[in-house]
Amino acid sequence: xxxxxxxYFFIVFGxxxxxxxxxxPAMEYISDARSKDTWWGIYQRVNGDLVSITYLDNIEKxxxxxxxxxxxxxxxxxxxxELYLYADSYGWHINDTAFAALSxxxxxxxxxxxxxxxxxxxxxxxxxLFTERExxxxxxxSIFNTFHSASEKPAEIAAAPVAQHSSIDLSWISNPKMxxxxxxxxxxxxxxxxxxxxxxEFNYYVFKRASGSVALSDDGDFLxxxxxxxxxxxxSTYYTGLRPDHISKLVYNVNRIYDHYKQEGFREVYLSIIPxxxxxxxxxxxxxxxxxxxxxxxxxxxxxxxxSIFKQTPATWFRPGDTHWSNKGLxxxxxxxxxxxxxxxxxxxxxx
Amino acid sequence: MTFNSLxxxxxxxxxxxxxxSLSNQKGRILLLLIASCYFYMxxxxxxxxxxxxxxxxxxxAGMLIEKSEGRSRKAWLIISLIANIGVLAVFKYYNxxxxxxxxxxxxxxxxxxxxxxxxxxxxxxSFHTFQAMSYTIEVxxxxxxxxRNFMVYALYVMFYPQLVAGPIERPQHILPQLKEFRPYDxxxxxxxxxxMLWGFFKKVVIADRLAMVVDRTFxxxxxxxxxxxxxxxxxxxxxxxxxxxxxxxxxxGAAKVMNVGLMENFKExxxxxxxxxxxxxxxISLSSWFRDYVYIPLGGNRKxxxxxxxxxxxxxxxxxxxxxxxxxxxxxxxxxxLLVILLTRPAFSKAANSNKTGALxxxxxxxxxxxLLWVFFRSENIAAAWHYIKRIGSLQTxxxxxxxxxxxxxxxxxxxxxxxxxxxxxxxxxxxxxxxFYFYFGAMVVICxxxxxxxxxxxIYFQF
Numbered sequence: 031x032x033x034x035x036x037x038y039f040f041i042v043f044g045x046x047x048x049x050x051x052x053x054x055p056a057m058e059y060i061s062d063a064r065s066k067d068t069w070w071g072i073y074q075r076v077n078g079d080l081v082s083i084t085y086l087d088n089i090e091k092x093x094x095x096x097x098x099x100x101x102x103x104x105x106x107x108x109x110x111x112e113l114y115l116y117a118d119s120y121g122w123h124i125n126d127t128a129f130a131a132l133s134x135x136x137x138x139x140x141x142x143x144x145x146x147x148x149x150x151x152x153x154x155x156x157x158x159l160f161t162e163r164e165x166x167x168x169x170x171x172s173i174f175n176t177f178h179s180a181s182e183k184p185a186e187i188a189a190a191p192v193a194q195h196s197s198i199d200l201s202w203i204s205n206p207k208m209x210x211x212x213x214x215x216x217x218x219x220x221x222x223x224x225x226x227x228x229x230x231e232f233n234y235y236v237f238k239r240a241s242g243s244v245a246l247s248d249d250g251d252f253l254x255x256x257x258x259x260x261x262x263x264x265x266s267t268y269y270t271g272l273r274p275d276h277i278s279k280l281v282y283n284v285n286r287i288y289d290h291y292k293q294e295g296f297r298e299v300y301l302s303i304i305p306x307x308x309x310x311x312x313x314x315x316x317x318x319x320x321x322x323x324x325x326x327x328x329x330x331x332x333x334x335x336x337x338s339i340f341k342q343t344p345a346t347w348f349r350p351g352d353t354h355w356s357n358k359g360l361x362x363x364x365x366x367x368x369x370x371x372x373x374x375x376x377x378x379x380x381x382x
Numbered sequence: 383m384t385f386n387s388l389x390x391x392x393x394x395x396x397x398x399x400x401x402x403s404l405s406n407q408k409g410r411i412l413l414l415l416i417a418s419c420y421f422y423m424x425x426x427x428x429x430x431x432x433x434x435x436x437x438x439x440x441x442x443a444g445m446l447i448e449k450s451e452g453r454s455r456k457a458w459l460i461i462s463l464i465a466n467i468g469v470l471a472v473f474k475y476y477n478x479x480x481x482x483x484x485x486x487x488x489x490x491x492x493x494x495x496x497x498x499x500x501x502x503x504x505x506x507x508s509f510h511t512f513q514a515m516s517y518t519i520e521v522x523x524x525x526x527x528x529x530r531n532f533m534v535y536a537l538y539v540m541f542y543p544q545l546v547a548g549p550i551e552r553p554q555h556i557l558p559q560l561k562e563f564r565p566y567d568x569x570x571x572x573x574x575x576x577x578m579l580w581g582f583f584k585k586v587v588i589a590d591r592l593a594m595v596v597d598r599t600f601x602x603x604x605x606x607x608x609x610x611x612x613x614x615x616x617x618x619x620x621x622x623x624x625x626x627x628x629x630x631x632x633x634x635g636a637a638k639v640m641n642v643g644l645m646e647n648f649k650e651x652x653x654x655x656x657x658x659x660x661x662x663x664x665x666i667s668l669s670s671w672f673r674d675y676v677y678i679p680l681g682g683n684r685k686x687x688x689x690x691x692x693x694x695x696x697x698x699x700x701x702x703x704x705x706x707x708x709x710x711x712x713x714x715x716x717x718x719x720l721l722v723i724l725l726t727r728p729a730f731s732k733a734a735n736s737n738k739t740g741a742l743x744x745x746x747x748x749x750x751x752x753x754l755l756w757v758f759f760r761s762e763n764i765a766a767a768w769h770y771i772k773r774i775g776s777l778q779t780x781x782x783x784x785x786x787x788x789x790x791x792x793x794x795x796x797x798x799x800x801x802x803x804x805x806x807x808x809x810x811x812x813x814x815x816x817x818x819f820y821f822y823f824g825a826m827v828v829i830c831x832x833x834x835x836x837x838x839x840x841x842i843y844f845q846f
Contacts, residue, residue, distance in 0.1 A: 044399075237789060242837060
């Protein structure tokens with residue numbers, strides 16, 4: 031009898047785990063409920079995203095807590111500039127106090143998208159802040175669908191074919207986050223963390239490497255996304271040769287994006303590619319993706335070149351156990367942006 | 383879903399417990415069919431329609447073949463084969479064929495661009511189409527009656543443990559097992575679970591660890607020393623073995639838990655003393671498929687020595703193509719074929735004597751040959767493979783770094799030795815004592831977790 035009860039319990043339990051890990055609203059509910067709990071609560075990812083992925087919280091030199099502080103730059107001139115920043119998590123810690131000469135600041139998270147309504151009496155500046163590891167994914171015209179005018183439906187959206195959904199939507203079966211969700215539901219508990227950390231430290235000290243999808247730098251001082259230093263996949267990473275038409279295709283797309291937003295009414299449109307930490311910290315074998323894009327004679331969009339700055343003193347611009355920049359890296363970028371904001375209107379220049 | 387995923391572990395627990403909760407075989411078949419559909423759809427749901435389509439065609443073809451005689455019997459078989467090979471041709475070979483046509487035109491100065499198909503290859507396509515073809519061929523040969531129950535036939539093709547990477551089964555072996563109600567057997571459960579754990583160990587502890595070395599050396603051919611490249615090539619031989627045989631162990635173990643016996647797919651292939659022997663020990667379900675359905679129908683060795691050689695070459699060419707639409711696989715298959723023909727000649731067979739040292743030398747030489755041929759299998763193109771082999775042979779100096787530190791390199795060698803010893807001297811997975819089973823189970827779980835290299839590496843043979 032007891033065996034039968036146990037059997038049915040595990041069947042139901044397994045089905046619930048599979049169902050909950052598949053269905054996004056269920057995951058949101060579980061995540062919300064667990065974030066309020068302490069003992070059963072989730073593993074607190076405070077020491078850097080890569081440290082958290084690898085459970086290397088006990089390694090002092092890799093711990094890198096976000097400590098971003100921005101100060102309002104001194105500026106006494108007129109404030110007639112509206113700044114639009116389209117960025118990923120690199121833009122999360124930036125607010126209007128970081129900039130000079132602004133009458134308004136508008137941040138659009140590229141994961142969620144957003145709209146704009148331009149005040150044509152103002153100097154409207156758009157900055158597209160892309161990380162190197164995602165530029166190939168995001169640098170296409172799908173941006174028109176996620177960042178567009180509030181009043182007018184862009185041509186790209188109107189022209190885009192409407193997805194035809196069948197009456198039965200089966201996409202949930204192949205949910206790509208399924209295993210991450212199951213891991214979260216079954217194993218992501220504070221009381222299990224010592225086991226995970228033991229394994230991570232064993233790999234770190236004995237085999238001198240990080241676990242899973244994260245790589246340790248050659249000097250052991252930084253963590254990188256494994257894919258960023260993967261030498262095995264042609265064209266998809268940063269240490270393998272680029273296909274001959276790779277740069278020209280990227281530049282073509284950048285130019286289309288530039289033309290589109292210029293037509294929309296932005297007076298200046300800037301591209302700022304933040305290099306992968308590995309690109310500047312471990313440059314041997316780097317395929318020169320950023321310099322090739324930025325130096326392309328066909329590129330029409332102006333650039334805010336952080337690669338040239340970061341590669342001079344590589345070790346200070348990024349957090350050791352995180353994919354993001356350090357406070358110094360952020361401030362350096364803000365400095366570059368502010369120098370453009372206070373500069374005279376460059377409406378008629380085409381290139382930096 | 384892949385076997386080395388958490389999703390599979392939960393899925394397997396639910397399906398197995400539910401399977402034994404059902405008291406009749408009809409319910410069990412329905413459960414396994416639904417579970418297999420879910421398992422397959424976890425990759426790309428839409429492709430279930432392609433699989434479903436070929437199942438329906440082959441199911442009716444089987445019954446029509448059985449009913450017919452003479453020409454119409456053959457016609458129904460041909461229709462079934464065309465349907466299966468047609469799916470393979472479209473999804474697996476069309477782009478390769480068109481790409482080569484486009485390149486040929488470009489070579490002769492005529493730019494043409496016949497459009498390519500933009501779609502992913504259905505997972506395990508070559509495996510389940512070959513299993514489906516074996517059914518209609520066996521019905522045609524009157525070795526097995528056509529299956530009347532559609533659900534049973536569908537499960538024959540879709541049985542989830544062997545759906546996407548084999549073993550490629552035969553109807554006379556698997557269909558009777560699927561139809562028979564077999565009560566819960568604790569000994570089978572223990573043996574199946576033990577075998578699954580051994581498969582997980584080979585995959586996540588050995589294969590995925592060796593992959594770090596292999597990826598590094600194949601990605602840095604130019605700057606690596608000959609020693610590093612040779613290490614990478616040897617490790618690839620063991621990586622692909624542990625990856626694929628690990629999958630087979632999990633598949634055979636998962637089926638065993640449910641009282642279904644699948645055929646063995648590997649028998650210590652690297653202890654072979656010739657390529658001919660290697661192919662009787664490596665991917666046995668595919669080798670025997672080609673032997674039974676291609677080599678023997680072509681005349682085998684019955685039509686003289688030259689015809690035999692041609693038949694061998696055809697089989698190995700097809701075997702290469704079966705693995706993928708790429709010239710590297712074709713070269714790999716043809717080279718195997720040529721060497722099998724060359725090295726089975728009497729002069730070579732007598733080259734080594736039969737004492738232990740001579741036998742060992744033959745095994746080592748054969749392993750080196752197999753390893754060099756795997757370089758073609760692993761490389762992106764033939765030029766890269768040839769470059770890799772040339773650099774090994776030219777004793778180049780260069781970086782000896784192979785992607786892991788020395789401790790992990792030594793640890794990897796130790797793991798290979800443990801694996802070889804276990805498979806040679808401790809082959810059985812049956813554990814009579816419950817205490818020993820629980821200890822083994824617990825120890826293997828801890829070892830797999832603690833020493834496992836958990837990346838997003840799929841099983842290598844999934845792409846085929």
